[in-house]
Amino acid sequence: MKTATHHREPLVHIVKRTDISTKKAVLIRAIAVIVSLLFSALLVFVLKGINPIQFFTALFEGAFGTSRRIWILLQKTAVLLCISLAVTPAFKMRFWNTGAEGQVLVGGLATCACMYYLGGALPLPLLYLLMIVSSIVAGIIWAVIPAIFKAKWNTNETLFTLMMNYVATFLVSFFINTWVTSGSGTLAPMSQYGLPRILNNWLLNIIIVAVLTVAVYIYLRFSKQGYEISVVGESENTARYIGINVKKVIIRTLIVSGALCGVAGLILVGGTNHTIATDTVGGQGFTAIMVSWLGKFNPLFMVLTSFLVIFLEVGANQISNAFKMNSSISDIITAVILFFIIGCEFFINYKIMFRKAAKEDK
Amino acid sequence: MTFITQSIRIGMSFLLGSTGETITEKSGHLNLGIPGIMCVGAAVGCLAENIYLSSVSVISPFLAVLLPIIASFIGSALMGVLYSFLTVTLRANQNVTGLALTTLGIGISKYIIDQILDMKFSQASKYFTSGFPFADKLGGFGEIFLSYGVFVYLAIAIALITSFVLNKTRIGLHLRAVGENPATADAAGVNVTLYRYLATMIGSGIAGLGGLSYIMDNLNGNWEYTVDAIGWLSIALVIFTLWKPNLAIFGSIIFGACYIASSYISGISFAQKEILKMFPYVVTIIVLVVISMRKKREHQPPAALGLPYFREER
Numbered sequence: 123m124k125t126a127t128h129h130r131e132p133l134v135h136i137v138k139r140t141d142i143s144t145k146k147a148v149l150i151r152a153i154a155v156i157v158s159l160l161f162s163a164l165l166v167f168v169l170k171g172i173n174p175i176q177f178f179t180a181l182f183e184g185a186f187g188t189s190r191r192i193w194i195l196l197q198k199t200a201v202l203l204c205i206s207l208a209v210t211p212a213f214k215m216r217f218w219n220t221g222a223e224g225q226v227l228v229g230g231l232a233t234c235a236c237m238y239y240l241g242g243a244l245p246l247p248l249l250y251l252l253m254i255v256s257s258i259v260a261g262i263i264w265a266v267i268p269a270i271f272k273a274k275w276n277t278n279e280t281l282f283t284l285m286m287n288y289v290a291t292f293l294v295s296f297f298i299n300t301w302v303t304s305g306s307g308t309l310a311p312m313s314q315y316g317l318p319r320i321l322n323n324w325l326l327n328i329i330i331v332a333v334l335t336v337a338v339y340i341y342l343r344f345s346k347q348g349y350e351i352s353v354v355g356e357s358e359n360t361a362r363y364i365g366i367n368v369k370k371v372i373i374r375t376l377i378v379s380g381a382l383c384g385v386a387g388l389i390l391v392g393g394t395n396h397t398i399a400t401d402t403v404g405g406q407g408f409t410a411i412m413v414s415w416l417g418k419f420n421p422l423f424m425v426l427t428s429f430l431v432i433f434l435e436v437g438a439n440q441i442s443n444a445f446k447m448n449s450s451i452s453d454i455i456t457a458v459i460l461f462f463i464i465g466c467e468f469f470i471n472y473k474i475m476f477r478k479a480a481k482e483d484k
Numbered sequence: 485m486t487f488i489t490q491s492i493r494i495g496m497s498f499l500l501g502s503t504g505e506t507i508t509e510k511s512g513h514l515n516l517g518i519p520g521i522m523c524v525g526a527a528v529g530c531l532a533e534n535i536y537l538s539s540v541s542v543i544s545p546f547l548a549v550l551l552p553i554i555a556s557f558i559g560s561a562l563m564g565v566l567y568s569f570l571t572v573t574l575r576a577n578q579n580v581t582g583l584a585l586t587t588l589g590i591g592i593s594k595y596i597i598d599q600i601l602d603m604k605f606s607q608a609s610k611y612f613t614s615g616f617p618f619a620d621k622l623g624g625f626g627e628i629f630l631s632y633g634v635f636v637y638l639a640i641a642i643a644l645i646t647s648f649v650l651n652k653t654r655i656g657l658h659l660r661a662v663g664e665n666p667a668t669a670d671a672a673g674v675n676v677t678l679y680r681y682l683a684t685m686i687g688s689g690i691a692g693l694g695g696l697s698y699i700m701d702n703l704n705g706n707w708e709y710t711v712d713a714i715g716w717l718s719i720a721l722v723i724f725t726l727w728k729p730n731l732a733i734f735g736s737i738i739f740g741a742c743y744i745a746s747s748y749i750s751g752i753s754f755a756q757k758e759i760l761k762m763f764p765y766v767v768t769i770i771v772l773v774v775i776s777m778r779k780k781r782e783h784q785p786p787a788a789l790g791l792p793y794f795r796e797e798r
Contacts, residue, residue, distance in 0.1 A: 138794075169595070218790070220516070271773055271776065275773070275776040275777045275779075276776060278772060278776070278785055278789075281719075281723055281768075281772055281785075282773075284719070285765045285772070288716065288720075288762070288765040289762050289765050289766060289769075292761050293758075295758040296755050296758040299757075299758055300755045405587075408586075411579060411580060412584065415577055416580075450591045450592070450598060451595070454588060454592060457585070457588030457591060460580075461570065461584055461588070464570060464576045464577070464581055464584065465574050467576060468575055468576065471575070
């Protein structure tokens with residue numbers, strides 16, 4: 123844009139698009155994903171001398187190689203999708219909740235505490251009920267504290283929720299150190315108190331998340347509360363003008379958000395891991411932000427984006443295992459692909475006009 | 485006494501990180517990629533040091549310190565360029581870009597460290613940690629003020645210069661205008677794009693030095709994958725010190741003290757130590773809440789923090 127001289131039109135200028143067809147938008151994204159994969163293959167070839175065919179074979183092997191891998195792929199997708207669903211209502215309202223990591227962690231901690239203190243003392247159905255309730259309540263508490271301050275005093279929510287993550291991490295490590303006296307620092311899985319298994323450890327989680335996906339879609343798309351969320355997100359002043367109580371909407375939405383994070387913690391700890399560690403969530407609270415944003419805050423698109431992200435993650439892990447590298451390559455590949463997808467949004471939202479083309483347009 | 489000096493040493497890594505992030509935030513960029521950038525800064529600096537130490541026979545201590553610092557700065561600044569390209573030129577979401585940048589930075593640092601077979605870091609660390617030769621003779625005064633390596637003085641100097649430039653010069657005024665209200669700044673003839681690019685680059689470069697100082701000074705050259713934790717605390721420190729690098733000099737020492745306190749206090753359990761480690765974050769939250777309640781204008785975050793600026797959308 124600095125190429126402009128004063129009396130000539132700039133060489134390139136950028137025009138906002140409003141009328142792009144869904145087909146074209148999907149095409150641009152698909153191209154971005156393919157180009158990013160090719161770029162990653164090239165990168166790995168240059169860095170490690172692994173040829174692209176081996177690269178793609180390993181990528182698909184890691185994700186679909188065995189039926190166990192497919193189950194794990196689906197289970198991981200379900201957990202990530204659940205967290206992404208949780209952050210979505212808040213994002214739609216332009217409340218930048220970077221604290222999903224902590225909200226999920228305290229949800230998991232509450233579940234784990236129930237299992238540790240009450241496992242064996244209570245009949246299983248009652249224990250399950252308590253696990254569900256306490257994890258949801260814990261998630262809500264962690265999300266609603268920043269929301270109250272945002273609503274009342276406009277405290278910066280990005281930074282507040284970010285800090286809450288670390289408070290949660292150290293809270294978990296406090297409890298682990300209290301519970302584990304052996305000095306090993308890890309809590310042994312309490313599988314006997316885990317949520318009931320359907321077929322295997324993973325199917326129940328997948329079913330829960332599938333139901334939640336539809337529920338969140340309906341909530342955002344068809345309910346009055348979902349509509350209020352979009353209005354507040356578009357413009358707080360408009361919302362106020364038409365009589366929406368913005369503070370109430372912020373707090374209520376974050377209750378929904380926190381509750382869903384609590385569920386994510388429940389299925390992570392109660393459903394699969396049966397124990398907790400400070401890295402149980404493993405950065406997925408942050409990945410979920412990207413998943414939600416890439417899926418345009420639409421729960422149905424987010425199924426695809428979360429699947430894509432997990433596919434890349436397990437595939438890239440397989441690549442680093444197969445070729446005896448440390449996890450650096452999988453981090454780098456994931457980031458490169460994310461950058462491509464983030465970058466391609468530009469071409470969906472804007473059109474680049476060159477000087478000549480611009481003149482013809484007039 | 486060692487507690488104080490160690491607090492100051494670790495504090496300086498936070499100070500460099502937070503000064504860098506402050507410069508970036510003043511331009512309106514909430515760069516959540518700082519932890520990744522600090523990893524890259526640390527890894528690139530170590531790589532440069534290793535190359536230098538293994539390629540020359542007579543080692544000049546001056547170059548052994550200077551070269552890694554320059555390399556670290558450039559490497560980190562390039563990460564800043566990537567961030568700016570995505571957020572300014574391609575207008576991507578800042579939070580999403582920053583988080584992806586952190587993933588990338590951690591990956592790059594692992595890759596680089598993995599490539600270095602013969603680590604000479606602990607040898608290198610001696611060049612960074614040697615203080616003034618006459619510090620020993622001055623007793624307590626010497627130990628507290630003069631016993632540190634180059635990074636402590638560098639960090640304080642950078643913080644003071646940044647503070648001066650931000651508050652007393654025209655460049656600083658323009659930068660703050662860009663972060664507070666880019667549309668107004670643009671109308672006044674300030675090149676918003678240029679300021680955002682440069683501020684993010686320089687800020688990232690400085691933050692990257694924080695990563696290098698953590699490895700070379702605090703860990704005495706033992707590589708650890710904990711650089712990103714320092715990065716997140718640096719972001720907290722920016723808030724804790726109200727976006728003021730000169731305040732951050734003292735804030736960083738307090739953070740440093742909190743960070744290492746658990747290993748100096750005896751007679752408490754491991755579990756209680758974990759609660760102690762929570763302290764810097766809790767204090768940051770309290771500060772954040774208090775400044776938002778008091779609504780004093782000079783204590784607020786930059787008004788356009790986290791918001792993109794597109795001239796066409798006004």
